[in-house]
Amino acid sequence: MLAFALHALIRSSHRLSLSTLHSTRQSVSFGTLTRNDMHNVVFVLGPPGSGKGTICAKIQENLNYVHLSAGDLLRAERQREGSEFGALIESHIKNGSIVPVEITCSLLENAMKACGDAKGFLVDGFPRNEDNLQGWNKQMDGKALVQFVLFLSCPVSICIERCLNRGQGRTDDNEESLKKRVETYNQQTFPIIEHFEKSGLVREVKSERPVDVVYADVEKVFDAANKK
Numbered sequence: 001m002l003a004f005a006l007h008a009l010i011r012s013s014h015r016l017s018l019s020t021l022h023s024t025r026q027s028v029s030f031g032t033l034t035r036n037d038m039h040n041v042v043f044v045l046g047p048p049g050s051g052k053g054t055i056c057a058k059i060q061e062n063l064n065y066v067h068l069s070a071g072d073l074l075r076a077e078r079q080r081e082g083s084e085f086g087a088l089i090e091s092h093i094k095n096g097s098i099v100p101v102e103i104t105c106s107l108l109e110n111a112m113k114a115c116g117d118a119k120g121f122l123v124d125g126f127p128r129n130e131d132n133l134q135g136w137n138k139q140m141d142g143k144a145l146v147q148f149v150l151f152l153s154c155p156v157s158i159c160i161e162r163c164l165n166r167g168q169g170r171t172d173d174n175e176e177s178l179k180k181r182v183e184t185y186n187q188q189t190f191p192i193i194e195h196f197e198k199s200g201l202v203r204e205v206k207s208e209r210p211v212d213v214v215y216a217d218v219e220k221v222f223d224a225a226n227k228k
């Protein structure tokens with residue numbers, strides 16, 4: 001029954017692509033916004049298993065950006081002794097739903113502060129929904145400059161296969177949680193990507209290809225952004 005539901009979901013969302021939106025792209029200038037006291041941020045979004053963590057690790061290694069995965073920060077907070085949010089985080093992770101932004105954004109801001117003067121931050125898996133976006137805008141206004149949004153697009157069937165074979169013992173890499181995670185992505189996260197696309201901020205890279213091929217395209221995106 002579950003496998004059937006998962007299959008139906010895969011068929012209904014083979015690839016959500018931004019191609020239809022490109023005609024509405026507006027140009028955005030960052031000129032006067034670049035200030036030394038603001039953190040440079042690249043949001044990294046894409047379906048579960050699209051390769052966000054894998055690609056961010058390579059960017060961090062080669063391009064000097066610091067990788068901050070919202071999911072990893074939440075998993076660490078879940079494990080932290082004495083955390084008042086452990087049970088709440090666990091229930092959201094298992095259900096594939098999104099933790100309230102006050103928790104996630106504070107974890108991200110604290111991690112940025114702890115890193116001091118990094119060239120920039122790769123904020124992986126955030127903002128995932130409207131609450132994340134509004135909360136970020138409220139909490140990080142004047143503190144962070146979003147350079148662009150890296151969107152790793154990948155057919156959902158490939159993403160699910162990758163998660164099921166990831167072998168990291170994640171409590172949400174099972175069919176039941178994946179069904180909910182994909183639903184959350186389709187219903188809540190993709191509209192956020194569309195929102196950024198309308199401001200010309202999205203850089204889409206197709207991530208169903210081998211890692212090195214994906215990364216080569218990603219590096220071109222960063223080169224172009226940092227030449228500005």
Ligand SMILES: Nc1ncnc2c1ncn2[C@@H]1O[C@H](COP(=O)(O)OP(=O)(O)OP(=O)(O)O)[C@@H](O)[C@H]1O
Pocket residue numbers: 046047048049050051052053054055071125162163165166167207208209210211214
């Ligand atoms: N381009 C690729 N080709 C083949 N396998 C890949 C590729 N990119 C990542 N993988 C593998 O797919 C799995 C998921 O990758 P990764 O953890 O980077 O995805 P993610 O987008 O961060 O997922 P999540 O949103 O669930 O955290 C890992 O086992 C990884 O090694």
Ligand SMILES: Nc1ccn([C@H]2C[C@H](O)[C@@H](COP(=O)(O)O)O2)c(=O)n1
Pocket residue numbers: 048069070071072074092093096097098099100104124125126127128132172181
């Ligand atoms: N902005 C975020 C990011 C992650 N979570 C929770 C819910 C996700 O299913 C889970 C795993 O994230 P991943 O490692 O797959 O990026 O963490 C959230 O609530 N809000």
Ligand SMILES: [Mg+2]
Pocket residue numbers: 052053069071
């Ligand atoms: Mg990840």
